[in-house]
Amino acid sequence: MVACYKGFLEIVQHLHHCPYLDINHQDNDGNTALMIASQAGHTITVTYILNYYPGADTEIRDCRGFTALIKAAMQGRDDVVSSLVMAGADLNAVDTTKQKCARDWALKTGRYETLNRLRRLNLRPRAEQFAESYVPEWPELKVLVAKAMVNKSASQKITQRIKSTFGFNFPRDPQENGVLDHMVRITTSIHSPLVATGCRPLCPTSPPEVGKRRLAVPELVKKHSEKELGESSVCHSNGSISSIIPNIHSAETIATSCCVDTERRGSIISIASTGVRTFIPRHMAHRNSVFPSGCIPKIQIVKSGEPTPKKEKKRKKHKGHLEPPIWKYKAEKQEKKKAEKEKEKSKKEKKEKKQK
Structure with missing residues (x-):
C-alpha cells in the first residue's frame, strides 16, 4: 500500500513474487492497494497490478462505498480510468452514500476531461486488434x-471553382x-x-473490451499450454526475429558462444525456465534489448583525426538584402551604452590632461 501510494513501481514488481501477499487487503478506511494507486494517479502501477496480480478485485468498496474507478474519476485520473474500464471495472457501480456512479462524480467534481474519456470509450467499447x-x-x-x-456536370464544376476561390479554410481539429x-x-x-x-496476441478474437474482465498473466499461463505460449510470442536471436522462445539452455549457449569473458556476459532470466519469457516486463528482464544474445560489446572511444570546425565569421551586410528590424527598446539600450562609453572616455581624457 505504501509502495502504491508513493509510486515505487520496483517494490510493487518484486512483491509480486511474494506468496503470502494479499492484494485485496483493506486498511482501516477500506482502501486496497489498487484504490490507493488509482487515487494517486500512478497509471503504470495500476496496470501492473491488473496484469500481474490475478486476484486483484476492482469492485471492492471502502467505508463510503467508493470503488477504485470512482476514486480515479473523482481525482481526474484519465489514464487510470481507461485502464480500469478496459480491465473490466463496472462503470455503473454506485457508492452507498449518495448513489452516484463514476460519471456522476466526475461531473460533480468538474473533471470534464475524464467525462470526455468515458464518452469516447463508450463510443468504441472494443479495442481494435x-x-x-x-x-x-x-x-x-x-x-x-x-x-x-x-464525372461532374458543368454547373457542378463552376460551383466548385467558385467555392475554392471565394471560400475560407479555417483551422479545425482533426x-x-x-x-x-x-x-x-x-x-x-x-x-x-x-x-x-x-x-x-494470445486471443486475437477477443480483444480488451469495456466491462469485460481481462485475465492476468498468471491466469493466462495456467489456461494456455507452454507450446501455445511459445508459438504466440516473438524472440530475438542473432539480430533476427523468430516466433519460438528458446529455453534457458539455448540462451546460455548463445551467451557463451558469443562472448568468452564472463564479466561482459549478460545474465539470463531465471524465470525463463517456466517457458513464458515474453510476459515478463522488459525493464524487469536482466538482459539487453539491443544485444539480446546476452553479450555486452566493448566500446572504444577514439579521438577523431579531423580538426574541430571553426566558427563562421559574420557576413558583411549587403545593401540589397533585407535585415531584421531593430526594436525600440533595443535601440534605446544601445544609445544609453554609447552615451556611457562617451562619458567614460571624456573622464579619462580630463584626468590625463590634469596629470600632464
Whole structure:
C-alpha cells in the first residue's frame, strides 16, 4: 500500500513474487492497494497490478462505498480510468452514500476531461486488434477517391471553382477516425511494417473490451499450454526475429558462444525456465534489448583525426538584402551604452590632461 501510494513501481514488481501477499487487503478506511494507486494517479502501477496480480478485485468498496474507478474519476485520473474500464471495472457501480456512479462524480467534481474519456470509450467499447489479417489501408480512402473520380456536370464544376476561390479554410481539429488517427494506428500496431518488433496476441478474437474482465498473466499461463505460449510470442536471436522462445539452455549457449569473458556476459532470466519469457516486463528482464544474445560489446572511444570546425565569421551586410528590424527598446539600450562609453572616455581624457 505504501509502495502504491508513493509510486515505487520496483517494490510493487518484486512483491509480486511474494506468496503470502494479499492484494485485496483493506486498511482501516477500506482502501486496497489498487484504490490507493488509482487515487494517486500512478497509471503504470495500476496496470501492473491488473496484469500481474490475478486476484486483484476492482469492485471492492471502502467505508463510503467508493470503488477504485470512482476514486480515479473523482481525482481526474484519465489514464487510470481507461485502464480500469478496459480491465473490466463496472462503470455503473454506485457508492452507498449518495448513489452516484463514476460519471456522476466526475461531473460533480468538474473533471470534464475524464467525462470526455468515458464518452469516447463508450463510443468504441472494443479495442481494435491489429492481427495479421489487418489491412493497413484507410477504409474511407476508396469512397473519397470514388467521389473525386465521378464525372461532374458543368454547373457542378463552376460551383466548385467558385467555392475554392471565394471560400475560407479555417483551422479545425482533426476528425475522429480520420486519416491522422489511422496513421497513428498503423505506425503503432502490432504487425505494422513500420514497427521492427512486436508480439502476437494470445486471443486475437477477443480483444480488451469495456466491462469485460481481462485475465492476468498468471491466469493466462495456467489456461494456455507452454507450446501455445511459445508459438504466440516473438524472440530475438542473432539480430533476427523468430516466433519460438528458446529455453534457458539455448540462451546460455548463445551467451557463451558469443562472448568468452564472463564479466561482459549478460545474465539470463531465471524465470525463463517456466517457458513464458515474453510476459515478463522488459525493464524487469536482466538482459539487453539491443544485444539480446546476452553479450555486452566493448566500446572504444577514439579521438577523431579531423580538426574541430571553426566558427563562421559574420557576413558583411549587403545593401540589397533585407535585415531584421531593430526594436525600440533595443535601440534605446544601445544609445544609453554609447552615451556611457562617451562619458567614460571624456573622464579619462580630463584626468590625463590634469596629470600632464
